[in-house]
Amino acid sequence: MKKAVQFFYIAVFVVFLALPVVFFRTVGKHLVDSANYENRRLAPRPVLSISLESLQSFPAAFESYFKDALPFRNQLGMLSGLIDYRIFRSTASDTVIIGKDGWLFYKGSQANGEDPIADYQGTNLFSQEELQQIAANVMQMKADFAAQGVQQFVVMLCPNKERAYADQMPEVYGALTSYGRLEQVTDYLRQNTDVPVVNAYESLREYRTLHPETQLYFKYDTHWNHKGAFLGAYALNTQLGIHDIPPLEALAVDEGPIPVYDLARLLHLGNVLKDDPAETLRGYTLHSIEMTTDDMSTVFSYNNPAMDGDPRNVMMIGDSFSSMLSLYVAANFNHMYDAFYYKYSPEDLEREKPDVVVYETVERYIANLGRFSVSGGISVTD
Numbered sequence: 270m271k272k273a274v275q276f277f278y279i280a281v282f283v284v285f286l287a288l289p290v291v292f293f294r295t296v297g298k299h300l301v302d303s304a305n306y307e308n309r310r311l312a313p314r315p316v317l318s319i320s321l322e323s324l325q326s327f328p329a330a331f332e333s334y335f336k337d338a339l340p341f342r343n344q345l346g347m348l349s350g351l352i353d354y355r356i357f358r359s360t361a362s363d364t365v366i367i368g369k370d371g372w373l374f375y376k377g378s379q380a381n382g383e384d385p386i387a388d389y390q391g392t393n394l395f396s397q398e399e400l401q402q403i404a405a406n407v408m409q410m411k412a413d414f415a416a417q418g419v420q421q422f423v424v425m426l427c428p429n430k431e432r433a434y435a436d437q438m439p440e441v442y443g444a445l446t447s448y449g450r451l452e453q454v455t456d457y458l459r460q461n462t463d464v465p466v467v468n469a470y471e472s473l474r475e476y477r478t479l480h481p482e483t484q485l486y487f488k489y490d491t492h493w494n495h496k497g498a499f500l501g502a503y504a505l506n507t508q509l510g511i512h513d514i515p516p517l518e519a520l521a522v523d524e525g526p527i528p529v530y531d532l533a534r535l536l537h538l539g540n541v542l543k544d545d546p547a548e549t550l551r552g553y554t555l556h557s558i559e560m561t562t563d564d565m566s567t568v569f570s571y572n573n574p575a576m577d578g579d580p581r582n583v584m585m586i587g588d589s590f591s592s593m594l595s596l597y598v599a600a601n602f603n604h605m606y607d608a609f610y611y612k613y614s615p616e617d618l619e620r621e622k623p624d625v626v627v628y629e630t631v632e633r634y635i636a637n638l639g640r641f642s643v644s645g646g647i648s649v650t651d
Contacts, residue, residue, distance in 0.1 A: 354538060365535050372437040373532035373542075374430060375491045375633075383633040389431040389438070391446025395636075400457045403639040407464050413643035414626050417618050420581075424458060424638070425505055425629040426451060427590045428470035430486045432632065433477075433493070451632045467508050469501035470632075476500055476517070483517075488545040489530035489538075495550050495593060502597030509625060511579065511601045515553060525549040554600035566592060569607040571599035578603045584621050586613050586641075587629030594629060610637065613646040 315330035354360065360367055366374040377383045387393035395403070411422045428451060431438060435445035455468045473485055473493075485497035493501065499517055506514055525547045529539035536542075556578050562569045569592070578601055585595050585607040592607075599605035606621045610630075630637060641647045 354536060360536055362535055365532050366439060366442075368434075368437045368439050370437060371488070372434065373489050373530075373536070374434075374438060375532060377633065382636045385429045385431050385633050386442060388429055388449050388451070388632050389435070389445060390443060391449040394448075394450060394453055399636075399639065400453070403454060403636075404458060404461045406639045406641065407458060408462055410628065410641065410643055411462075411464050414618075417643075419623055419626050421509070421625045423465045423467060423505070423508055423625070423627045425467045425501070425587070425594075425627050426455060426469060426635065427493070427501060427594075427629065427631045428473065429632040430491055430493075432470060433473055433486055433497070449632075450635055454635055454638065465508050467501075467505050469504055472500050472504040473497060480518075487530055487547075489533040489542045490528075491531055492590060493593065495525075495548060498590075498593035499550055499553065499597045501590075501594050505594070505598055505627065506601055509583075509598075514601070517550075520553055521551040523549045523551055550597075553597060556600060558600055560596070560599070567609040567612050569595055569599075569605075571595070571602070571605040571607075573603045576603050581624040582606075582621060583625045583627065584608075584618070584623035585627045585629055586610050587627070588631050588634055590631045591629045598627075610641065610647050615644055615646075618643070 312330070315326075354367065354371075362376075364376050364378050366376050368374050375385050377385045384393055407424060414422050432445060432449070432451065438445075451468065451470060455466055458464060458466045476483070477485065483496060484494065485500065486493045496517060499520070503514055503517070506512075527543050527545070527547045530542060530545070533539045533542040556573050557575060559572050559574060560569060580603055583598065583602050583605040585591050585598070585605065586609075587594070587607065588609060591609070595605060595607035599607075604621075606617065606623070608617060628638070628641065637647055
């Protein structure tokens with residue numbers, strides 16, 4: 270009798286071990302969501318070889334692979350994120366903040382020198398020596414571009430979402446500083462160099478004051494939306510001498526496809542937080558512009574086949590904020606080329622032969638102004 274009971278318990282134990290495997294092989298594999306919603310490459314399955322190095326690295330590599338390949342990983346992450354977001358109004362994420370009215374903000378990964386909260390609170394101001402280095406490098410950039418035939422060089426600064434929508438930040442982070450890195454670099458470059466500086470925050474802040482009902486950044490994303498990008502482009506175009514641009518209020522607004530917002534994706538809620546409309550703009554130009562981009566949307570080329578726009582060739586070197594920005598700048602020129610700063614190479618400069626170069630940076634990467642090199646660019650890890 271005891272042996273029968275023992276065999277019964279063993280059989281039940283084996284069934285419980287095998288049941289998840291059988292379920293996944295037969296039914297679960299058709300239900301699992303294996304898409305990659307994260308802004309990184311998932312860990313590959315490691316291969317074990319007979320070597321000391323492989324034996325030492327295999328356990329950690331397999332653990333990373335197992336975590337990334339876990340069945341129903343996305344569904345479980347979404348459930349956890351949804352409970353945190355909807356019920357507790359909190360998140361276990363190290364990089365995302367839940368603000369007022371469900372707005373999401375980027376805390377930063379503290380990689381590449383980024384720290385949006387320090388930018389917001391003004392606790393990371395540059396030293397005098399660092400400001401001097403930034404100014405000296407900006408002047409060197411201007412000289413190096415001029416040596417390649419560039420007639421006009423402009424620096425474009427874009428505010429972090431935390432600054433642009435400080436009224437939606439959680440109160441625990443305090444009030445927005447009245448003087449942070451963005452203001453510091455803007456003032457220093459304007460006072461100590463002859464390079465034009467366009468600070469998009471000045472335009473966005475003024476517009477929000479007059480039109481508080483108009484949303485300029487995505488609710489669940491780090492970036493500005495089309496309206497915010499248009500206002501930034503309007504300020505930049507004015508600096509470049511383009512003045513016949515209709516105001517934002519005169520443009521037609523269309524409903525565009527809603528993307529997977531980056532901050533929502535970090536909470537595993539990319540397929541859930543879809544109530545923020547992705548509006549597009551129409552009527553901002555009389556020209557017909559053709560755009561091509563690489564598969565990662567880090568390089569953009571714009572051409573006006575009719576050649577009835579401004580004849581100057583424009584090159585923009587920037588970050589992800591330049592994606593939408595370049596669309597509304599290019600609408601006024603016959604040709605424009607935009608490359609993310611880690612995609613830029615001197616060969617681009619030789620090929621494009623730009624008359625105008627715009628270096629764009631969002632506030633959290635503003636320190637790169639002191640490191641970018643015309644001859645070598647800057648790496649994504651800088």
